Amino acid sequence: MIVERNLFTPLLKLKNFKPYFTDYKNQIVRFVDLFAGLGGLRLGFEQASSNIGLKSQCILSSEIKKSALQAYTDHFKETPQGDITQINTNDIPNFDVLLAGFPCQPFSNAGKRRGLDDTRGTLFFEIMRFLLAKKPRGFLLENVPGLLTHDKGKTFSIMLSHLKECGYFVNYKLLNAKDFGVAQNRERLYIVGNLSCPIDLDRFPIAKCVFKDIQERHLELLNTPFTQKILSQFTPNELYGKAIKDKRGSNNNIHSWDLGLRGVVNQAQKDFLNLFLKERRKSKYAMLWGTPQKDGVPLSLKSIQDFFNHADLINLLDDLVAKGYLKQIKNSKNSELGFALSGGKLSFEFSKILHPNEPTPTLVASDMHKIGVIDFKNKEAGLRRLSVQEGLRLFGFPKNYGLNTSYKESMDLLGNSVCVPVIQAISKRLIKVI
Known part of the structure; x- marks a missing residue:
């Protein structure tokens, strides 16, 4: 396999300085949160730091989507910087850990799989710019499984090569959120790097959860020609777990x-x-x-x-x-x-009706607003959409996290988010070795 090299030759000259290390007398881990979205990576990292007994401080965040910026600002009371490509390298502060759920569309089945040829795919190089500029102790990246097989594995091989050339021990693994106490079958690729030693991504404790464990009850039901028709032909038990396409x-x-x-x-x-x-x-x-x-x-x-x-x-x-x-x-x-x-499936009012005794399928931005839930109100069975609060729970967001955007915008943001408990589990291992 031919691996492209020397893509970062101008920046590699920056490697001749000593890495920045936090003064642990103050017990603070400083991190940057890139392509921040709703801040799921940050939440998981902060939870892990707190559990270990360390303070954490986000010293830079970046996000370009307007609705995500608003949600992030509402919760964290700070506004991320905008376009990451416009952040001057000289203005990047010292930090210990880089977090990034870099855009996945170029590598996902929902996208066109153009990878590094896609403008969004090149945003991986912004991650490299930050790593080369400050040589932090570690990083945690999240992406879709399709990144592993894109261009017969060449895209991922190039990325790994560049990360290792920076001096990091790099490990990666596909992990499923349903094994971390999240009621969603969501497999994602996690890539971790550390300057001192490899980080183990095996043998995490298994925790299980199904949809009924997080489901809200007795919410307003829909009464549309579609719901009337489907409920006239199927019982609630017959609808559980069905896809409509x-x-x-x-x-x-x-x-x-x-x-x-x-x-x-x-x-x-x-x-x-x-x-x-x-x-x-x-x-x-x-x-x-x-x-x-x-x-x-x-x-x-x-x-x-x-x-x-x-x-x-x-x-x-x-x-x-x-x-x-x-x-x-x-x-x-x-x-x-x-x-x-x-x-196809996107032409219907609903694309899937959830089964209460199973984890949900992978929730994606393109049709998360079309997920149906069987609920009961006044002892009558009916159909409604997945609530925003349920959506937040399906990604492991804390109870105090709220979304003040429109319903469709909220579901779009969640569909592109990370599952917080998975990030917390990985971050705990990362923090212990940095």
């Missing part, structure tokens, strides 16, 4: 045609749509359409006739198009018409 998912998915959201369909049409979900993934149809295989290739009438035999197929398809379950797409290569599903 026109995609594969065995018995875990409720499809738009199951609910008749775009119009009532007959059994033959339901059978066709369920079969269509599976057949459109086959490589032979991708080849016929002239496109690389993917989950969602349009199928021509001839291709459909290969797997679905129906006396009135054309009218069946036309009716599904008219009602909006299917759409027609013209092949740019030969002008042939193909059929594709009209919408």
